[in-house]
Amino acid sequence: xxxxxxxxxxxxxxxxxxxxxxxxxxxxxxxxxxxxxxxxxxxxxxxxxxxxxxxxxxxxxxxxxxxxxxxxxxxxxxxxxxxxxxxxxxxxxxxxxxxxxxxxxxxxxxxxxxxxxxxxxxxxxxxxxxxxxxxxxxxxxxxxxxxxxxxxxxxxxxxxxxxxxxxxxxxxxxxxxxxxxxxxxxxxxxxxxxxxxxxxxxxxxxxxxxxxxxxxxxxxxxxxxxxxxxxxxxxxxxxxxxxxxxxxxxxxxxxxxxxxxxxxxxxxxxxxxxxxx
Amino acid sequence: xxxxxxxxxxxxxxxxxxxxxxxxxxxxxxxxxxxxxxxxxxxxxxxxxxxxxxxxxxxxxxxxxxxxxxxxxxxxxxxxxxxxxxxxxxxxxxxxxxxxxxxxxxxxxxxxxxxxxxxxxxxxxxxxxxxxxxxxxxxxxxxxxxxxxxxxxxxxxxxxxxxxxxxxxxxxxxxxxxxxxxxxxxxxxxxxxxxxxxxxxxxxxxxxxxxxxxxxxxxxxxxxxxxxxxxxxxxxxxxxxxxxxxxxxxxxxxxxxxxxxxxxxxxxxxxxxxxxxxxxxxxxxxxxxxxxxxxxxxxxxxxxxxxxxxxxxxx
Numbered sequence: 001x002x003x004x005x006x007x008x009x010x011x012x013x014x015x016x017x018x019x020x021x022x023x024x025x026x027x028x029x030x031x032x033x034x035x036x037x038x039x040x041x042x043x044x045x046x047x048x049x050x051x052x053x054x055x056x057x058x059x060x061x062x063x064x065x066x067x068x069x070x071x072x073x074x075x076x077x078x079x080x081x082x083x084x085x086x087x088x089x090x091x092x093x094x095x096x097x098x099x100x101x102x103x104x105x106x107x108x109x110x111x112x113x114x115x116x117x118x119x120x121x122x123x124x125x126x127x128x129x130x131x132x133x134x135x136x137x138x139x140x141x142x143x144x145x146x147x148x149x150x151x152x153x154x155x156x157x158x159x160x161x162x163x164x165x166x167x168x169x170x171x172x173x174x175x176x177x178x179x180x181x182x183x184x185x186x187x188x189x190x191x192x193x194x195x196x197x198x199x200x201x202x203x204x205x206x207x208x209x210x211x212x213x214x215x216x217x218x219x220x221x222x223x224x225x226x227x228x229x230x231x232x233x234x235x236x237x238x239x240x241x242x243x244x245x246x247x248x249x250x251x252x253x254x255x256x257x258x259x260x261x262x263x264x265x266x267x268x269x270x271x272x273x274x275x276x277x
Numbered sequence: 278x279x280x281x282x283x284x285x286x287x288x289x290x291x292x293x294x295x296x297x298x299x300x301x302x303x304x305x306x307x308x309x310x311x312x313x314x315x316x317x318x319x320x321x322x323x324x325x326x327x328x329x330x331x332x333x334x335x336x337x338x339x340x341x342x343x344x345x346x347x348x349x350x351x352x353x354x355x356x357x358x359x360x361x362x363x364x365x366x367x368x369x370x371x372x373x374x375x376x377x378x379x380x381x382x383x384x385x386x387x388x389x390x391x392x393x394x395x396x397x398x399x400x401x402x403x404x405x406x407x408x409x410x411x412x413x414x415x416x417x418x419x420x421x422x423x424x425x426x427x428x429x430x431x432x433x434x435x436x437x438x439x440x441x442x443x444x445x446x447x448x449x450x451x452x453x454x455x456x457x458x459x460x461x462x463x464x465x466x467x468x469x470x471x472x473x474x475x476x477x478x479x480x481x482x483x484x485x486x487x488x489x490x491x492x493x494x495x496x497x498x499x500x501x502x503x504x505x506x507x508x509x510x511x512x513x514x515x516x517x518x519x520x521x522x523x524x525x526x527x528x529x530x531x532x533x534x535x536x537x538x539x540x541x542x543x544x545x546x547x548x549x550x551x552x553x554x555x556x557x558x559x560x561x562x563x564x565x566x567x568x569x570x571x572x573x574x575x576x577x578x579x580x581x582x583x584x585x586x587x588x589x590x591x592x
Contacts, residue, residue, distance in 0.1 A: 116287065120294035123574070125566040127529035129302070131551045132559055136307055212419055216533055219421045220548065235422060242429050249429070253422040261417035 005197070005274075012273030019269035022262035029259055033078035041069040044227065052245045061251050064234075065241055073229045074251055080230035081256070084145055085211040085263075091149025092210075093203045096156025101187050103157065104164025115161070118154045126151050130213065134222040144223045148210050156202050163195040197274035204267035208260045215256050231256045281579055288575050295567045296348070300341050303560045353561035358553050363561035367543055373443055374542030378531050381462050382520070385469035390513060392470075393477025397512070398504060400482055408474065415471025420530050424464045424537040431460060441539040461538045465530050469523065476519050480512040514585055521577025524570045 013020050046066045055062040061070035103114040130147050137143040167173060168191065176186050192199075217223030218232030226233055231252040238248035319327075328334055335343075347354070353363035396405040432440035439445060443457050484490065485508060493503050532544035539545065543562055550558040 116290050117294055119287070119291045120298060122525060123291060123295055123567045123570045124298065124525075125528045125532070125547075125563060125570070126525060127532050128547050128551075128559075128563055128566065131532075131548060132302060132563070135551050135554065136305070208417065212417075215419050216421055219419075220536065232419075235419075235425070239425060242425070243433060246429060249422070249425060253419065253426065256419050256422065257414070257417055260419075261413050264417050265413055 008273050008276060012269065012276070016269050016272075019266055022266045022269070025258055025262045026266070029078055029255070030082060033075050033082055036072070036075035036079055039072055039075060041072045044068065052241065052248075054245075055247060062245065062247050064237065064248060065245075070248065070251060073234060074231070074255060077229040077231045077234050077252060078255060078259075080141060080224050080228060081211050081214055081232070081259070084141060084148065084214040084224070084230075085207040085259075087145045088148035088152065088210040088214075089203050089207045091145065092153035092206055093156055093199065094153075095149070096153035096202075097160050097192070097199060099153070100157035100160025101164050101191060104161035105168055105183065105187055105191065107165070111161070114157075118157055121151070122154050127213070127216065130217060131220070131222060134217055139222065139225045141224055141228070144214055144217065148213050152206060152210065152213075156199070156206065159198055159202055160195060163198055164191055167191050167194055197270075201267050201271045201274065204263055204270060208263035208267070211256065211260055211263070280582060284575065284578055288571055291571055292568065295571070296345055296564065297341070299560050299564045299567070300344055302563070303556055304337070306554075306556050348564060353564070354557035356550075356558045357555045358558075363558050364565075366546060366558065367562060367565050370541060370543045370546045373540060374531060374535070374544060377458070377461055377465065377535070377540060377542060378527060380458060381465040381469060382527065384462065384466050385473055386516065386520070388466070388470045389473035389477055390516075393474045394481050394504065394509065394512065396474070397478040397481025397485065398500075400478075405478075412471035412474050415467045416475075418467070420464060420468060420533045421537050423467065424460070424534060427460050427464060428537075443541050457540075461534050461540055464538075465527070465534050468530055469527060472523060472526075473516065473519065476515065477512055480515050481508060484508045484511050514581070517577050517581045517584070521574040524573045528566055528570065 013023075046068060052063060052065055055070075059069050059071065061074055064070055064073060099114055099118070103111045130151060133147045134143070137147070164187075173186060173190050176190055181189075214223055214230065215232030215235070218225070218230045219236045221233075221236055224230035224233055226237070234252040235249060238245075238252070241248050333340070351364055353367070355362055356366065392408060396402075396408050399405055428440045431438040438460055439457050440460075443454065445453050445457075485503075490503055490507065493507065494500075498506075528544075531542070532547060534540065535542045535544035536548050543566070547559065547562045549555075550562065
């Protein structure tokens with residue numbers, strides 16, 4: 001079965017050139033921000049003489065209002081944004097898979113209670129709750145990851161629950177149940193591996209929305225705050241220099257858009273590939 | 278009918294959980310709430326008395342019941358900053374938000390239906406591919422960034438549209454309001470229309486490949502006839518559910534949009550409340566918004582059952 005998936009993946013990517021471009025963009029952004037320290041310019045070096053310099057050979061993205069090299073800032077900003085995206089996705093996927101599989105497998109009252117809880121969380125104005133929690137907690141990457149992770153697992157839980165419910169009636173699962181295997185073992189060995197494709201698709205799209213949320217929070221001066229650079233907080237700063245230096249707002253924004261669009265597209269491409277099997 | 282009753286019961290349960298979540302959020306807020314009432318020359322005794330009067334010494338469950346009772350009576354408490362009733366402030370701001378969200382949702386649906394139908398019918402055609410790229414941009418673009426780019430382009434650079442607020446100073450005309458409405462609506466609509474188009478496109482594709490369409494084709498019905506007389510209705514129907522489901526996202530989008538454009542709605546009120554740590558106001562808005570979202574979802578479900586005979590007969 002695994003070979004089959006790999007073959008489908010290869011075929012799917014061969015057909016969908018845009019998905020390949022998406023993967024390449026994600027790889028480039030991840031690698032460049034992970035190895036940002038190799039770029040020989042200090043992202044925090046303040047220079048009074050070269051404030052708001054236009055993009056040039058020395059400063060490919062120009063400099064910001066404190067004369068810091070904007071390309072270096074963007075690389076480090078990407079590090080924060082991608083880190084938040086990946087880690088909060090992992091957190092939300094873990095919670096979602098646990099709640100969803102328990103709910104779907106156990107059914108009955110447990111299912112009803114968990115799902116009403118999910119419904120309730122999905123009725124709250126998420127962004128507002130994020131803003132509130134952000135104001136309560138100390139600002140910083142760790143808390144942003146926790147907040148986003150805790151508020152975005154519901155859709156995964158719903159999807160995993162649905163798939164678990166349909167899988168649990170399959171013969172081989174019924175057989176394992178009758179032969180006395182523990183619930184945990186059945187969920188881990190027989191159910192989760194089979195819904196892995198769906199989980200991967202949802203998780204990929206979740207990275208996209210987590211990055212969007214982080215950037216919005218940081219843009220409002222919450223979330224990740226200076227001196228730590230993130231694309232959102234850079235845009236917050238850029239707002240004050242729209243007339244003098246519009247490129248300050250262009251670069252981080254385009255980078256967010258590119259990243260989010262790549263993850264969204266990749267998620268959909270994977271969905272198509274998995275559905276074709 | 279049983280289905281609707283069941284759904285009503287679920288809704289009450291959801292609201293109950295929402296209220297507990299909201300209450301917990303107020304309780305875990307940092308800082309002693311009594312401090313906002315304390316003045317420098319108050320004695321220790323008086324402060325303790327105040328704490329008791331405010332009900333802060335009672336068990337947490339009792340505090341919750343009192344809080345819930347007040348909310349059910351429409352009493353969301355008073356703002357810590359200006360001491361005005363929270364509900365009054367929300368209701369005062371609500372029309373602006375409704376104007377923005379309503380205009381945007383209406384526009385999104387009106388645009389998404391023909392675009393979705395067309396692209397679903399001409400799947401993988403040139404138009405479909407172009408629209409597909411735009412809809413990916415629509416769901417991926419950071420709302421606030423799109424907003425500041427629009428402001429730069431149309432207010433700073435071209436000077437054709439006002440950048441902030443809902444009305445110009447001292448001018449109270451319809452056209453002035455419309456001018457202010459254009460940019461925030463566009464920002465909010467772009468995301469919504471992208472999402473809705475994708476739903477309608479995919480349900481159009483599903484409907485077009487279903488059995489009844491094949492039968493109609495075999496009877497010699499024209500393609501446009503099939504599209505308008507049968508597919509249209511069945512493809513739009515799920516939009517009711519999609520609209521209900523998208524409310525949460527639309528509210529988040531509206532909060533961001535209002536903030537960037539300084540649109541005087543509840544979203545802006547909420548963000549300001551957070552910045553000034555005005556807890557009663559924050560909780561009031563959260564609870565109120567959740568209530569609207571839950572009711573919106575409920576209405577969507579009921580409407581769906583009323584309109585779609587297939588579900589009615591099964592229920």
